[in-house]
Amino acid sequence: MDVRDRLPVYMTDSSDCIRSRRQVNIPLREKNRPPFILPAFLYFLIFSYVPMYGVQIAFKYYSPRLGIWGSTWTGMENLNRFFDSYYFWRLLRNTVGLSLYNLIVAFPFPILLALVFNEVKSPKLKKAVQTISYAPHFISVVVLVGMGMRAGRGLHGEAQPGLCLR
Numbered sequence: 531m532d533v534r535d536r537l538p539v540y541m542t543d544s545s546d547c548i549r550s551r552r553q554v555n556i557p558l559r560e561k562n563r564p565p566f567i568l569p570a571f572l573y574f575l576i577f578s579y580v581p582m583y584g585v586q587i588a589f590k591y592y593s594p595r596l597g598i599w600g601s602t603w604t605g606m607e608n609l610n611r612f613f614d615s616y617y618f619w620r621l622l623r624n625t626v627g628l629s630l631y632n633l634i635v636a637f638p639f640p641i642l643l644a645l646v647f648n649e650v651k652s653p654k655l656k657k658a659v660q661t662i663s664y665a666p667h668f669i670s671v672v673v674l675v676g677m678g679m680r681a682g683r684g685l686h687g688e689a690q691p692g693l694c695l696r
Contacts, residue, residue: 583598588608590601612618643663650656666674 587598587601589603589605590598591604591608592598592601647656647660650659
């Protein structure tokens with residue numbers, strides 16, 4: 531008896547068996563992909579491509595009464611006026627400066643904070659500090675200010691002496 535007779539059909543050297551098995555299975559797996567891709571497609575369509583419609587306002591003399599389609603084209607006139615304006619270099623310097631600040635300060639800060647949290651030995655202190663530092667991301671600023679104002683009041687509503695700003 532030959533060794534190939536004991537092998538399953540898909541393990542034989544007959545290439546049409548392997549090909550036919552793949553042709554049957556691949557379409558069955560790909561039938562379920564479009565429903566999973568649809569939310570991502572809609573997200574990019576709505577938040578990336580639809581706003582590009584409004585970019586043409588930069589090249590038009592925009593009138594709210596006429597709308598985007600009815601406004602007259604100005605070509606590069608608006609952009610040339612912006613580049614020639616007195617404030618262009620100040621705006622460019624501020625934009626580049628804020629971007630560099632974001633890269634230098636704001637980017638590594640969360641990483642350093644995570645490293646500091648990792649070095650705290652007490653599990654209770656670690657959880658308390660993490661909760662306090664992450665709270666602003668989950669609680670609205672209005673709620674946090676309200677909580678702070680509540681904490682600064684005594685039984686009758688006056689501010690406690692240690693928390694008074696005067």
